[in-house]
Amino acid sequence: MIKTKWLPYAYLSLLILIMQGCTTPTTVDTPEDKDKPPVSTDGRELTEIEKLLLQAEASTPIEKTEYTLQAAERLFEEKEYEQANILLDNINPLMLSVLREQQLWLLRARIANAQFQPQLSLDWLSKLTQTDILPLEQQIIRTELEVTNRNLLGDSSNALNLLIEQSAMASDEQRPQLNETIWRLLKSIGTETLASLQNNPDNSYLQQGWYDLAVESRTAGTDILQSSQALLDWQQLWTLHPAATALPTELMQILQQQAQPAGHIAVLLPQSGKLEKPSKAIIEGFLAAYYQNQRLGHPTPRLSFYDSERFTNLSEFYPTAEAQGVELVIGPLDKNKLTDLTRLESVSIPTLALNYSQENSTTLNLFQFGLRGEDEARQAAQKAWKDGHRTALSLTADTSWGQRNHQAFADEWKNLGGTVLAHQSFTGENDFSEKISRVLSVEQSEARYQELRRYVKGKVEFETRRRQDVDFLFLSALAKDARQIKPTLAFHYAAKLPVYATSHVYTGAPAPEIDQDLNDILFCDIPWILNADDSLRSGLELHRNNTQSRFGKLYALGADVYRISAYLNQLQTMEGSYLNGESGRLSINPDGRVVRSLDWAQFRNGLPERLSK
Template identity: 40%
Template structure:
């Protein structure tokens, strides 16, 4: 009898649970559940459903199932058939969330944010935790993709208490990545909540210089915020900083060619590197020991790394040769952390590989950044014919157009004899002259008409040698375009001190390394006294050697703090997510044969 009663009670309880699961939950409405049926079966049930509400819910389930199965196109088609006005608020939240997720698969964060602005989202906190997490996660992703970094961090902090396990850990790391990427002027920890704590941690770490100072700042912050999530579980990049601080860099392997076509480049890099090393010694620091290796006779990278490990090397700087860098980039991992002094073609290499060089693409992006800061929108481009010119133009164009600018004319410069015609074509001068001749023919008498040029070009992006620039600027003047601003890469500047050469380039603005623009820098004065060639165009390589030395102990910091930078001699150095060092450069202008420094581009 007792057994029968227990069975009856269990059956009643099961029936009650089924009823609760299948009936609408108050005014919010029933949410779609993981479906046992296929997409086709759900759509068939929707087609034969007796009520519009049930049909809408079945289609919503089918759209969700298609999305979970990776068929975003089918999911979007089904979702379009679901009338939002026939859904209850909870179901509207579900549909809006799914619409946002589908928008993100198309890389359309603004469309995702529009979907998440539906009025029903005001009742999100009344829905099950799983739904709150799902909605909050896609909201954070959309905000981040839309450039709203702080709002994305705020959203992730909001859902953090609802998470557990690996999902919680990933969200925790994502919060730090977002907060750490914020510029310092946006880190204003005026509140004492979790967000304020995250911000004050980022400020403490960014304001500290050396690894030791950063570690002390982290320890002090944890002592002041013992219950903060980041104090309980320190973000992984900061844990890595702690490990680096406990293992100071004591030996560097410098891998450069001593023979071959790159020997002179390597010599300048090596001399700049060692100049920075000796300066550190003179300042009373304890710089790492340097072990030299010759890459020009390298037969096996594996043999080299075995030798370097046996020598106690903790960091390799080099190689310089592009084929060797390409080989390193293709490997799944490296036995020793390596700062290559060139770039591979692919974006991402092994975690132990960092890449640094004087990339012309950096300067093309710098031109785009500067012209934007100066309020310009429409560009024309003059670049050399060939692979180098194509690469530089591609970098400029991608950055310029991605930020709302337009490129309305391009000419690839080759033979000087064609230059006048190319510039005339760029500014449509021949069309203007043709109209004047046509008018003269019609009226049958002489017409006084000065050729006019197109007026929609706001500036010219120029990548050219000094010799080309000497011809291009006077030709622009001759072709009635002398008033159009010219923004150039450093390649126009020979650093020769030839005032006559600079007169021909009057008005051109160009980006350049701090090394060549600041003759009073103490290290530069010291180096040029010993190696006078470092004051000329080779100075860029000396500057890169100095910066390679200064980057060595800071790679982990730049990786851990995405928005941080180093004021180097080759530019202001920061790191991309693919562990490439990129440069932001200062600016100068040729004025009456002199090089005059311009105010820096706002960061």
């Protein structure tokens, strides 16, 4: 039951003015001050709310009610809910027009909702008996309030069904905004609840269409390929559904971000020199994806191939490419040539370089994509942190890539808030036991024992121990070394210490007999390696025997270069979007760098077992 109390308006006005900080009386206007705004005695101009309340005190009862309601509306906008309620408690609805009375109840419902009182908010809404006279925006607010309140009271399903059924009566003008509300509420519902709603046999046509749309959209996620295709499939099936002609803005943006393939692509990669071999692997993967797309009936661009080694300065290349109608450049691969591009303000043709510069680049139209071990090291830190670990040890190969991986891991771990307690590098030449003993502080344990023996006569009971303040070990080592490192960890009392590793620990080819020693190691790798049924890789395996090797990952890079080329701008501008590729889940940051999110696996019985995402 909703109750109101009645107080004198003069007392109420004084109370509100005090709450607003105006405890001094206002000055009396003289004729020459007539056109000046009212001020307090301290010279401060009155707020709009104070002016309304002063006008209310000097007006007729009907005008007084209107001014008071306006003041309460301003207080609501400023989130002064208690003060607004004090004013509203003193309004006689009989003094209001029919429209303003409806707006009074709506305002009270909004305040109750803002104060987390859903049932009270519903009680106020029940007093709205003529919602059709409200402006369109307020009609939608009223509907949203009812659904939100029911949702808060645990009645989300009925609330949503109510809103969807009400949308059937919406005008063409009302429908877009109403559909936005429905979509926002559908996104807020848990996956299990949504599945239950979708599978309800009593759904109406409207309900089933909305629930199918929500489930398919959620299943596709923000994968730029799957999400747009899921939407197109839904539109074909639900052509008569109100949402099909008035999709929520978020979904319209997905449709607008469909592939924009270049009509003419220039592949600017080395066809000679030290990078010729990796370049050929990238091109082969690129062409494999190109011809696969062609077989599926999709349009494919014209391709032109250029030897980047023939250009001392790439500024010589772009005018030629422009004259030939090139719309996208793939390359360069060489880091020095890429560095030259990053020093430019912009490149005249959108360019996807297949490497990363050392420095951040602001060059317009320049994108960067490659396979960096440092990406894996950072993701090892992120994975360990999400798993609840906070202190780490690091053991890496004494090589340039090993040192880079350690630094990338250590920097990311520090940024997350973790601590690297110790780091050791190994050469692999009979130094595993020594390095592992040092990183685990086993030598210190034994040294303490020897020191103790010097001072204690007789037999001393002692058990060598490793340090106990560490949560996990970060490992960056080739498979042949990792097979020796894991047993050595067990020898030094660290058999149960979690190990997070880069993809170097796995050769890419299943070898359960010799990989038993890798059991329990967690490592990240690309889908090309971990997917047993990759169709593109299977096709290449017919005439290549190295597709699952570390070198073979360049085929995956080439395939992804072709697939991502049509979505460069979309992935950079559409927040949260990604493309599931052969080399990982691909997104593009504001600097134009392709970011790879890798999959995780764990060795069990000598075989990598993929972990659920």
